[in-house]
Amino acid sequence: MNILFLGDLVGRSGRDAAAAALPTLRAALAIDLAIVNAENASHGFGLAPDMADALFAAGADVITLGNHAWDRREILPYIAQQPRLIRPINFPPGTPGAGFAVVTVPDGRRALVLNAMGRLFMDPLDCPFRATAELLTRHKLGSSVAAIVADFHAEATSEKMAYGHSFDSQMSLIVGTHTHSPSAVHQILPNGTTYQSDAGMCGDYDSVIGMTKVPAAARFWRKMPGERLAPADGEATVCGTFVQTDDATGLALRIEPVRQGGRLSQTLPVV
Ligand SMILES: [Fe+2]
Numbered sequence: 097m098n099i100l101f102l103g104d105l106v107g108r109s110g111r112d113a114a115a116a117a118l119p120t121l122r123a124a125l126a127i128d129l130a131i132v133n134a135e136n137a138s139h140g141f142g143l144a145p146d147m148a149d150a151l152f153a154a155g156a157d158v159i160t161l162g163n164h165a166w167d168r169r170e171i172l173p174y175i176a177q178q179p180r181l182i183r184p185i186n187f188p189p190g191t192p193g194a195g196f197a198v199v200t201v202p203d204g205r206r207a208l209v210l211n212a213m214g215r216l217f218m219d220p221l222d223c224p225f226r227a228t229a230e231l232l233t234r235h236k237l238g239s240s241v242a243a244i245v246a247d248f249h250a251e252a253t254s255e256k257m258a259y260g261h262s263f264d265s266q267m268s269l270i271v272g273t274h275t276h277s278p279s280a281v282h283q284i285l286p287n288g289t290t291y292q293s294d295a296g297m298c299g300d301y302d303s304v305i306g307m308t309k310v311p312a313a314a315r316f317w318r319k320m321p322g323e324r325l326a327p328a329d330g331e332a333t334v335c336g337t338f339v340q341t342d343d344a345t346g347l348a349l350r351i352e353p354v355r356q357g358g359r360l361s362q363t364l365p366v367v
């Protein structure tokens with residue numbers, strides 16, 4: 097199965113670039129399953145229902161969230177009705193929406209996508225490791241599903257690597273989000289799971305993690321409230337990860353970064 101994961105879409109720049117790139121990347125990379133993190137799609141904070149609809153229409157199969165999941169409150173009734181929009185699985189019991197989705201790709205193969213959130217330098221939540229382990233008792237790679245992908249939304253690389261190694265052999269891809277900066281540790285772990293600490297954002301990289309740089313920098317210079325943060329609106333780099341899996345095992349054959357448009361050095365796998 098060919099899988100594309102795009103990191104946090106930030107504001108209009110990131111949203112529009114990802115929506116424009118999805119059909120092209122799906123065709124160029126023969127993508128079977130496309131996943132995007134959209135927690136920052138709405139002006140940097142949250143996701144509105146019409147934006148989620150537009151991303152599904154552009155070719156996203158599953159949309160994931162993170163700590164900004166509920167910044168746009170209109171998404172609460174929407175997520176309760178849309179099983180392909182998922183939020184971190186370790187939110188408290190009773191939270192609207194689900195932490196995972198099982199989707200069927202056009203040729204009938206099934207994939208499990210889950211979203212979990214780290215706790216180091218983040219809001220306290222239930223344990224993401226235990227919540228993931230519990231889910232994986234019910235879905236087995238290579239038998240009930242052909243692929244399993246986790247978006248681990250976390251700040252600390254240590255927690256992300258610990259999570260990656262903990263589930264090495266049980267998933268096809270474990271990819272981090274939230275830092276908005278692509279990491280270059282993408283690799284196939286020893287037991288066959290692909291891993292990248294952070295996919296990077298889809299957004300304008302002439303910014304401070306997607307927000308206009310002057311007010312963002314002022315917050316560090318002057319420890320007092322200042323101008324409201326707004327997303328940078330220059331050309332976005334669409335950042336993500338491409339993975340090819342072996343259907344017999346669900347494990348990885350290949351992982352490569354994707355960086356298209358904007359300021360970052362460009363890379364696109366050849367399929
Ligand atoms: Fe984010």
Ligand SMILES: [Fe+2]
Binds near residue numbers: 164
């Ligand atoms: Fe985040």
